[in-house]
Amino acid sequence: MPKSKTIRRVWALDAPTITVDKSILLVGSGGENVTVPAPSFLIEHDEGLLLFDSGLASEAAGDPAGAYGPLAAMFEMHFPEACRLDRQLEALGFSTADVKRVVLSHAHFDHTGGLQHFPHAEGFIGAGELRYARNADSHTAAFFRNQDLEAAARIQWNELPAGYDHDMFADGSVTLLSLPGHTPGALGLQLRLEDRTLILTGDAAHVRENIDNTVGMPFDADIVNKLDSLRKLKLLKTRPGTTVWVNHDPQDWEKLRSAGKEITAASLQPA
Ligand SMILES: [Zn+2]
Numbered sequence: 001m002p003k004s005k006t007i008r009r010v011w012a013l014d015a016p017t018i019t020v021d022k023s024i025l026l027v028g029s030g031g032e033n034v035t036v037p038a039p040s041f042l043i044e045h046d047e048g049l050l051l052f053d054s055g056l057a058s059e060a061a062g063d064p065a066g067a068y069g070p071l072a073a074m075f076e077m078h079f080p081e082a083c084r085l086d087r088q089l090e091a092l093g094f095s096t097a098d099v100k101r102v103v104l105s106h107a108h109f110d111h112t113g114g115l116q117h118f119p120h121a122e123g124f125i126g127a128g129e130l131r132y133a134r135n136a137d138s139h140t141a142a143f144f145r146n147q148d149l150e151a152a153a154r155i156q157w158n159e160l161p162a163g164y165d166h167d168m169f170a171d172g173s174v175t176l177l178s179l180p181g182h183t184p185g186a187l188g189l190q191l192r193l194e195d196r197t198l199i200l201t202g203d204a205a206h207v208r209e210n211i212d213n214t215v216g217m218p219f220d221a222d223i224v225n226k227l228d229s230l231r232k233l234k235l236l237k238t239r240p241g242t243t244v245w246v247n248h249d250p251q252d253w254e255k256l257r258s259a260g261k262e263i264t265a266a267s268l269q270p271a
Pocket of ligand 1: 108110111203248
């Protein structure tokens with residue numbers, strides 16, 4: 001029997017932030033500003049480095065308006081140089097060229113900024129996501145950045161059909177989760193860390209209340225699929241030994257990184 005491959009280390013990399021009215025994240029809320037991380041997760045696996053999402057564009061560090069124009073003020077982007085994806089990879093002893101695989105939760109600008117660094121990587125994305133991004137209507141066009149879509153065009157993507165999960169190495173260590181609705185190809189990522197399962201939601205949920213109350217956000221592409229995906233996450237949360245990490249949720253960010261940027265089964269244990 002082939003030896004099962006494992007995840008060696010996981011990092012929730014230091015992230016730039018954006019600040020929005022809560023109504024953008026949760027239908028029915030509002031009137032309070034929420035500052036949320038735009039994260040990237042790095043996974044060192046026996047099969048090589050894997051990146052989940054790529055945050056904001058490196059050239060926006062220190063000068064978000066230079067890279068994003070009016071969006072920088074609209075989303076109150078805060079992006080210190082230390083949060084650059086390329087620099088953080090170097091600080092961990094890697095280079096961008098070492099990243100063999102990139103999983104994109106979806107094509108909104110706060111997830112695609114770093115794709116420019118990985119034209120050599122094998123990509124994983126939900127089916128129809130790039131077509132949706134390239135044909136955005138006036139309601140959603142501001143969420144896509146042309147330079148990032150050009151960078152995406154240089155990556156060879158494997159497309160995961162909606163409704164199917166995908167066990168990447170056929171050993172249960174890394175599983176792509178189909179969570180459509182926010183966008184047609186929205187994905188989450190499930191990681192097996194020793195005795196704990198970590199589920200990264202991408203933007204299938206933006207804050208915990210989306211899952212707890214089965215409520216979407218105002219820019220969801222398909223609300224029926226979105227609510228199904230929220231119910232799927234709610235069900236997965238009930239599994240023993242499972243942590244569901246809502247990637248933009250500021251409380252999850254603080255709590256689940258309380259032991260630092262390196263994430264382990266032990267650091268995810270509830271206090
Ligand atoms: Zn997002």
